[in-house]
Amino acid sequence: AAGVIQSPRHLIKEKRETATLKCYPIPRHDTVYWYQQGPGQDPQFLISFYEKMQSDKGSIPDRFSAQQFSDYHSELNMSSLELGDSALYFCASGGDTDTQYFGPGTRLTVL
Amino acid sequence: GQNIDQPTEMTATEGAIVQINCTYQTSGFNGLFWYQQHAGEAPTFLSYNVLDGLEEKGRFSSFLSRSKGYSYLLLKELQMKDSASYLCAVIVITTSGTYKYIFGTGTRLKVLA
Numbered sequence: 001a002a003g004v005i006q007s008p009r010h011l012i013k014e015k016r017e018t019a020t021l022k023c024y025p026i027p028r029h030d031t032v033y034w035y036q037q038g039p040g041q042d043p044q045f046l047i048s049f050y051e052k053m054q055s056d057k058g059s060i061p062d063r064f065s066a067q068q069f070s071d072y073h074s075e076l077n078m079s080s081l082e083l084g085d086s087a088l089y090f091c092a093s094g095g096d097t098d099t100q101y102f103g104p105g106t107r108l109t110v111l
Numbered sequence: 112g113q114n115i116d117q118p119t120e121m122t123a124t125e126g127a128i129v130q131i132n133c134t135y136q137t138s139g140f141n142g143l144f145w146y147q148q149h150a151g152e153a154p155t156f157l158s159y160n161v162l163d164g165l166e167e168k169g170r171f172s173s174f175l176s177r178s179k180g181y182s183y184l185l186l187k188e189l190q191m192k193d194s195a196s197y198l199c200a201v202i203v204i205t206t207s208g209t210y211k212y213i214f215g216t217g218t219r220l221k222v223l224a
Contacts, residue, residue, distance in 0.1 A: 033212065041216070042198060042214040042215060042216045042217050043154065043198070043214050044214075045211065045212060045213075045214075048209075048211075050209075055209045055210075056205065056207075056209045056210070056211050058211070088151070090153055090154070097159075098141070098142055098144075098159070098202050098210065099144070099156055099159060100144075100156075100212060101156065102146075102153035102154045102155070103153060104152070104153050105151075105152070105153050107151075
């Protein structure tokens with residue numbers, strides 16, 4: 001079965017640079033969630049989209065923005081990167097049920 | 112506020128049974144999930160409880176008591192590959208009518224031979 005696709009899987013950036021993470025949800029899923037997970041921490045909810053509209057907002061910094069496109073893929077844009085932004089970024093997709101299915105994650109390292 | 116508590120770490124022996132507890136204080140409760148997460152990998156769905164009682168799925172079972180704000184994940188016939196973090200997550204309905212996941216800090220389970 002098709003799963004959630006995230007790209008890139010690994011990303012290395014310098015401080016103050018920008019990064020764009022992409023998420024392709026499971027086909028026919030209309031909801032996308034973004035999470036940030038630091039080492040040894042639980043996933044922190046950033047933002048979610050339902051039918052291309054922002055549905056909820058969590059602890060997403062103002063330097064970050066995201067959107068969901070007409071094909072339901074989503075992009076998380078991160079600007080003015082800081083060392084503390086180094087983390088695993090997970091995208092999860094949801095459909096008719098409340099279950100979220102997580103992608104493999106993007107490991108961002110900010111040097 | 113919204114709060115979920117789990118033990119930080121647990122250790123058990125291969126072949127044994129282990130119970131991982133989760134207590135929560137949330138408003139707008141709409142269900143509880145358990146996820147398994149191996150280090151550096153994505154959380155994978157294990158179970159979903161919305162009504163009180165026990166849900167069994169193979170070696171894994173999950174129990175919910177909404178009145179007590181309590182759930183547990185029961186793992187039987189432990190295998191080495193069960194060494195992972197187990198995340199308890201509650202889904203709540205926000206005041207704006209949207210759904211939000213709240214994750215616990217996770218329980219790191221070590222299975223010893």
